Amino acid sequence: MELTTICLTALIIGFLLIGNSPIQMPREAWGYTLATVFFAVIGGASFFGQIIHTALPALRQTHDTPEDYFEHIAKVLYHGRVKFSAPDLHFNRKFGICCDQEGHCISCLDLQDEEYGEIQAFLRMLHNRILEDAPNHPLRPGVPRSAEYFKLLQSRRELPVSAMRQEFLDAYHKSKRYLKVVVLMGETGSGKTTQVPQFVWYDEYASGKIVACTQPRRLAATSVASRVADEMGVTLGEEVGYSVRFDDKFRSDISRTDTRLQYMTDGLLLQEALKDANFSEYACIIIDEAHERTKATDILMALLKVAVQKQDDLKVVIMSATMDADKFAQYFGVGQPFNVPGRPHPVDVYYLEKATPDWMVSALHTAKHITDNMPPGDILLFVPTIHNAVECCKRLNEKLANRLHALPLYAALSRSEQAKALSQSTTGTRRCIVATNVAETSLTIDGIVYVIDTGIEMHSSYNPRGDMETLESAEISKASARQRAGRAGRTRPGVCFRMYTKEAFDEDFAPDRPPGILSSSMxxxxxxxxxxxxxxxxxxxxxxxxxxxxxxxxxxxxxxxxxxxxxxxxxxxxxxxxxxxxxxxxxxxxxxxxxxxxxxxxxxxxxxxxxxxxxxxxxxxxxxxxxxxxxxxxxxxxxxxxxxxxxxxxxxxxxxxxxxxxxxxxxxxxxxxxxxxxxxxxxxxxxxxxxxxxxxxSASFDDEFELKIRKALARSLYTNSAIEKGEDVYMTVHDAVPAVVPMTSALFKQGYPWVVFDKVACYGNRIFIENATAVDPEWLASVVQDLPFFQDGMLSVKRDEARTIRQPYVKESLDAARARLRSSAN
CATH class of the missing domain: 1.20.120.1080 (Four Helix Bundle (Hemerythrin (Met), subunit A))
Structure with missing residues (x-):
């Protein structure tokens, strides 16, 4: 192995020479020529030299294009049955690849695992680096790469995760042979969201399958996909695409420009699982921001845990920005997470000395203080709701006109308005982006130096006994607070102003946000x-x-x-x-x-x-x-x-x-x-x-229009029905939950005896019926008999020996309705 080590060292030196030249020089330049001669000279000296000499025609023949190189080396690295386009690619069995006369090749590992792993690791490093550094685009024959591409490439290589690219790929390939799952913990600013999917994409290209990266929010999926397309020098919707609810940009034809790297919301991928729970179209599924613990993310992880055992060529990467990564690693049984540090930019954190009764006033005063007294840099202000975001923007733009431009940012904002918030100012005026927690993760908002964290978010919980959701404002978690502060240190040193005391943070804030699967209906x-x-x-x-x-x-x-x-x-x-x-x-x-x-x-x-x-x-x-x-x-x-x-x-x-x-x-x-x-x-x-x-x-706009719709609602929303108990107070039929008609409802103070509704929800200390429609009890009583929802045995009863019906007036009303139905039938 001594000769192997010497050759490997020499190859790396030659490889580094290659990496320094293509940006300014064409492929016929000295870097490529030197590499060609170098590889030819050492070709017979060792098995490293022989496999390089044989496997890399782009380096062996000066006139081969980077596109040819890409096709060959990608197929060499893919452990599966593939067909080589070049007839001279024949590997000796001892090099781990067996080929027949027609060029069909398959992995046959006679080498020791350690030796084979070294070969593969070196080839992957060479393959990926040359693909990125080549002056012409490897996916677009004859198309030179732009200066902007190389500028972005330089900034990408400054990200912490780029320095650990080979270590990650080693862990990824080790996972392919064993558990097929990698858990990665990457701190804020590490670059995991944009770079890891690209690492995997290049590595899995020859599989012909898709690499998917899920995001918990639509805004993150679309904006990150756009960024990655720019970094790869491709058109969004071609090689790189996205798929979110009601919007997508991707290609699915059988061609070289299939969308092979696709960002999508976790909910969209879950919908796909209804058709294919084994995810057979995917080479790798990357679950990003797993620490957010949305319902869809938790369900996907459970499905993927099963799917990797059934689907031989499916791999999974779980990425988290918090210590939850240890929990994920334990869940998948993969040992310690792969750790990537964040950017080295420091963030100074300041707390309030005394608690404030009005976080909005404190936040607005802090924004004014930054505008009046602090060095240049944009502000990111976190608020709980969309209404808060709009209100804060209005106040800031009124009070600090011409000195500060406030813009809202939330998931449901239009694409054009989102773009305004995410792009840097061109006027030189300081900006304040007022955002919901959509800006906590994945997004990099250019120019942010200051973060104002109100420490509040809207928290949802679920009571299954009453089938009732509760929505209230509550403290964020410590993990969320760290994420928010990290937004200030993405591109340079930053400052985070927290609108709460240090004591409150230490004593009142939970370590992590509760999983969505534990706080909502299923x-x-x-x-x-x-x-x-x-x-x-x-x-x-x-x-x-x-x-x-x-x-x-x-x-x-x-x-x-x-x-x-x-x-x-x-x-x-x-x-x-x-x-x-x-x-x-x-x-x-x-x-x-x-x-x-x-x-x-x-x-x-x-x-x-x-x-x-x-x-x-x-x-x-x-x-x-x-x-x-x-x-x-x-x-x-x-x-x-x-x-x-x-x-x-x-x-x-x-x-x-x-x-x-x-x-x-x-x-x-x-x-x-x-x-x-x-x-x-x-x-x-x-x-x-x-x-x-x-x-x-479709119904005609006649006298029957509204009646038909109300009847259809009665016959379908009957599981959400309520009977009037007092002025604008209703009792749900089966759970006996008292709820009021809100003043925003068309039914407010109308006094209809029976209603069906979308849901019951608790806001603050009051329970409301949301979206109600008045119905006749006869419509409910006539619900088909194989759905006996309103039969006596289905009504809520007391816990006494006689099991007395809890709401006898419900039974009385339904019995009277049934009597009227029988009478009209006769």
Whole structure:
């Protein structure tokens, strides 16, 4: 092995010479020529020389192009059955590659593992470096790389993860032969989100499969994909693409320009798993920002843990920015995480000396202090809600006009507005980006030097006994606080101002954000898992399994909807409902609407029910907004009110020369939400028509229009029904949860006896019914008999010996309705 070591050292020296020349010199220049001669001279001296001499035609023959080199070396590195295009590529068996006369080759490892690993590691290093440094683009024959590409390449190599590229690839290839999972912990600014997928992409190119990198948020997926496309010198949507809800840029044709590196939201990949739980189209799946612990991320990790055992050529990389990486490593059984340090830029952190009763006032004062007294540099201000972001921007732009330009940043912002926030100022005016927690991870906002952390976020929890969500403002976790502070040190030294005391941080802030899977309903997710053939959902190997009551509630609701039978086996209807990208209750609504002649309208309501409320009725302008909304209002249905608003928006949009932004402002309509609704509507309409193999019916605007829609809602949302108990107070039928009609509802102070609704939610200390529609009890009583949701045995009972019905007036009302139905039938 001494000769091997000498040759390897010499090769690296020659290789470094190559790496220094191509930026300024063509491939015929001295760097390539020297390498060609060098490799030819040592070609017979050792097995390293022989394999290099044989495997690298781009270096052996001066006139071979980088494109040729790329194809050959990528196939050499791929451990699978491949066909070489060059007839002279024949490897001796002892070099680990066996070929037949037709050029078909397959790995045959007669070398010792250590020797073979050294060869492969060296080839990968050489392969990747030359591909990046070559003056012409290896994926685009004859196309020279731009000066901007090499500028970005230089900045990429300054990232901490770039210095550990070979160590990562060694760990990655070791994982391919054993557990096939790598857990990487990369601190803020390490470059893991943009660089690791590129490392893997080059390494897996010859597999012909996709490398996917998931993000918990759409904004991160789209912006990072754009950045990586620039770094690789390719067009977004060609070799590098993204796929998020209602938007994608990628190619799927069978050509060399297939999109092989794809950024996507974790939810989109989970939807794909419904069709293929083994992820057979993927060479590697990278779960980025795993520490955020969204529901989709946790479910994906559980599915991938199974899939890597079934799919021989699937690899997984889990990337986290926190110490959760140790937990992930233990979960996958892979030992210690692969650690990558963050950027070395320091961040000075300052706390309040005394707690403040109003974080917004303190944050605005801090922004003014920075603007008046601190050196140049943009500000990133974290706030809990979109409403807070808009309000802070308004105040800052009013008070600090011409000195500070405040811009909002949140996930639902339009693409053009997001681009404004993410790009650096061209005017020289200091900027303040006011963002929700969407800016905590993945995103690099150029120019940020100062961070103002309010320490508050909106926290959601779930009570399965009442099927009720609670949304309240709460302290962020210590991990989130560190992430936020790290935003200030991405490109240079920064400062973080925390709008809370050091004592509060130490004593009140939890170490990590609670996993989403532990704080929300699992109805949709349980149905999806059942549709994948996972029968024992409660026993599925989640990293943090939900409480048993959460599973029981999900199964109860799915059974009541007819999606699973009494043995928790998915029904044919349930399999259909699992395929739609909205809450499964809407599948029944669409089917019932189709029967009544209003299928299109129910699709629109499903889209409206899957977004935020598009109708703006927030204080202090509720009275003015009510007047503007009077033209949309249906007094017995919030659903139909929103549907009228959507129809008005569409009618106005198709008019020539219409200023939609002004129209929405005057009508108190959220234009962003309406556009999202239209996207969901079109996607859902196409999906349902394909599933039903029939066009959807549409109701005429006649006297029966609203009646048909209300009946369809009654026959589908019956699991969410309530009966009036007092003035604007309703009791949910099966859980006996008291809830009020909010003042923003069309049903406010209307006093309808029975309603169906989208959900019950708790805000602060009050429980509200969201999106209600008045229904007749006869419609509920006539729900088909194989879904006996309103039979006496299904009603809530007390815990006494007689098992007395908890709400006897519910039974009385339903019995009277049934009597009326029998009477009318006779």
């Amino acid at each position: 109805i949709q997710e349980v149905l999806q898992l059942l549709s994948m053939g996972i029968r024992n959902v409660a026993g599925f190997d989640f990293i943090d399994p939900p409480d048993t009551e959460v599973y029981l509630r999900a199964l109860y609701e799915l059974n009541a909807m007819g999606y699973i039978d009494d043995h928790a086996k998915i029904t044919p209807v349930g399999k259909m409902a699992a395929q739609i990208p909205v809450h499964p209750v809407w599948y029944n609504a669409i089917v019932e609407g189709q029967k009544l002649g209003c299928g299109v309208e129910m699709v629109a309501l499903a889209a409206l029910g899957s977004t935020q409320d598009p109708v703006l009725l927030h204080p202090p302008r509720v009275a003015v907004a009510r007047v503007a909304h009077s033209r949309f209002t249906c007094p017995n249905s919030d659903h139909i009110t929103n549907l009228h608003a959507l129809h008005a928006y569409v009618r106005t949009k198709i008019q020539d020369n219409m200023d939609m932004a002004q129209w929405c402002f005057d009508a108190f309509i959220d234009q962003r939400v309406m556009e999202e609704v239209l996207q969901i509507r079109e996607q859902l309409k196409a999906k349902v028509q394909s599933m039903l193999d029939a066009p959807l019916t």
